[in-house]
Amino acid sequence: xxxxxxxxxxxxxxxxxxxxxxxTIDNNLYGINVAKVREIMMSxxxxxxxxxxxxxxxxxxxxxxxxxxxxxxxxxTGQHFEPDSRNLFIVTNFNKMFIAFRVHTVVxxxxxxxxxxxxxxxxxxxxxxxxxxxxxxxEGNLVTILDFEKIVAEIAPETTIQMKEIEMLGxxxxxNLPVLVAEDSILLSRMIQxxxxxxxxxxxTMFANGQELWDYVQPLAESPEALKDRVALIITDIEMPxxxxxxxxxxxxxxxxxxxxxxxxxxxxxxxxMRIKGxxxxxxxQLSKPEIGHLVDVMDGLLSRAQEGR
Numbered sequence: 001x002x003x004x005x006x007x008x009x010x011x012x013x014x015x016x017x018x019x020x021x022x023x024t025i026d027n028n029l030y031g032i033n034v035a036k037v038r039e040i041m042m043s044x045x046x047x048x049x050x051x052x053x054x055x056x057x058x059x060x061x062x063x064x065x066x067x068x069x070x071x072x073x074x075x076x077t078g079q080h081f082e083p084d085s086r087n088l089f090i091v092t093n094f095n096k097m098f099i100a101f102r103v104h105t106v107v108x109x110x111x112x113x114x115x116x117x118x119x120x121x122x123x124x125x126x127x128x129x130x131x132x133x134x135x136x137x138x139e140g141n142l143v144t145i146l147d148f149e150k151i152v153a154e155i156a157p158e159t160t161i162q163m164k165e166i167e168m169l170g171x172x173x174x175x176n177l178p179v180l181v182a183e184d185s186i187l188l189s190r191m192i193q194x195x196x197x198x199x200x201x202x203x204x205t206m207f208a209n210g211q212e213l214w215d216y217v218q219p220l221a222e223s224p225e226a227l228k229d230r231v232a233l234i235i236t237d238i239e240m241p242x243x244x245x246x247x248x249x250x251x252x253x254x255x256x257x258x259x260x261x262x263x264x265x266x267x268x269x270x271x272x273x274m275r276i277k278g279x280x281x282x283x284x285x286q287l288s289k290p291e292i293g294h295l296v297d298v299m300d301g302l303l304s305r306a307q308e309g310r
Contacts, residue, residue: 014250014281016114016243020136022107022143023090025073026081029107031136031143033239035269036092040106043087053155057102065098067091072101075151076131092148094268095159095289099152110138117145117241119184119208133184134241149268149289150187161191163198165293172200177232177303181206182213182248184240192235192266192292199296210236210243214251221257231261233303235295238267238274246281253282262302266295 019034046058046069055075059066069089073081081104089100117134133147153160179201183189189206196204207213213234220227234252236245245265252258262284270278270288278286285298 014246016247017111018114018117018239018244019109019111020138020143020145021090021109022138022141023088023103024105024107025076025103026079027104029141029143030076030103031138031145032090032092032148033145033269034109035239035274036094036148038091038093038098041089041091041100043083043085043089043102055155060100067098067100069100069102070151070155072103072151075155093271094148095152097152097159101148110136110143112136112138114240114244114247115242119241120144133239147185147187150185153187159290161188161195161290161292163195165291166195166198166296169199169293169296174200174202175303176203177201178203178205178230179233179235179299180204180213180217180231182210182234182236182240182245183207184209184237188237188289195292196296196299201296201299209240210245210248212242214243214248217252217258217261218255221255224257227257227261232306233299234261234263235266235299236263238265238269246277249278249281249283262306264295264298264302 020031021034021037022029022031041062044060044062046060048058049056055071057069057071059068073079086105088103088106090103091098091100117136120130120132120135131147131150132144134145136143136145181192181204183192183206193204193206207216217231220230236248238245245267249263249265252261252263259282265278265283265286266289268289270286275286284302287295287298
């Protein structure tokens with residue numbers, strides 16, 4: 001068992017770089033953002049859990065923590081592989097959860113730019129809500145970056161965005177202020193849009209990554225008056241192909257005109273370490289998915305203060 005040291009990840013915030021941990025399943029190469037990885041462990045005996053999702057292998061207890069183990073080979077292929085002594089558990093930390101994913105081998109780590117990650121087409125990703133969030137070129141190899149948030153949302157729907165949080169806010173008035181949202185996951189983008197619409201935010205423009213949002217907002221810096229009518233608030237994920245949310249935040253907050261736009265980072269990666277990075281880049285607020293009710297409260301506050309300041 002060994003702790004994965006993450007102290008050198010993204011030495012400078014906002015560089016639009018990512019470190020990819022490559023691993024194999026059935027001799028196919030996959031990847032995960034190192035920022036999601038807590039540690040790598042030798043595989044161990046797992047206690048099965050009754051009535052669990054078929055891809056949930058069970059639980060095990062290293063040290064004093066009980067971890068759920070997801071059989072990633074079964075999830076991806078539908079086949080049961082015999083446990084092997086060479087198997088490893090990738091212990092992840094995102095959405096304020098710790099989950100272990102069984103993999104066959106871990107290959108290594110590559111640092112690349114988000115611009116080197118392409119969004120897969122629907123035939124590769126498995127349709128509108130496929131499990132591949134990107135295809136990366138790492139040291140001559142094509143690596144399929146998996147959407148671990150979607151995997152967990154499918155296995156345990158109660159851990160993702162919940163519409164009941166919006167319903168608990170009670171009756172709300174419609175707010176037609178223009179809000180821009182950068183989110184690459186098709187599933188989460190739709191869920192966020194539905195939730196914010198239900199909360200009264202009906203003037204939403206959704207973007208598949210930070211680059212698309214930046215291309216939209218950058219020309220508005222030339223016309224401050226038009227800016228007020230086109231964007232009142234930006235919400236951004238961190239992990240996105242082409243341009244990540246940290247780079248987007250840095251660009252917006254470095255512009256003398258655009259910096260007035262409130263920026264909320266809404267990501268599964270908002271840990272204390274990431275919170276420091278986001279603050280350095282100028283983010284107005286940083287929230288962890290899937291706290292959609294909290295997001296609406298923060299949006300209300302930021303937009304009210306912005307309106308009062310005009």
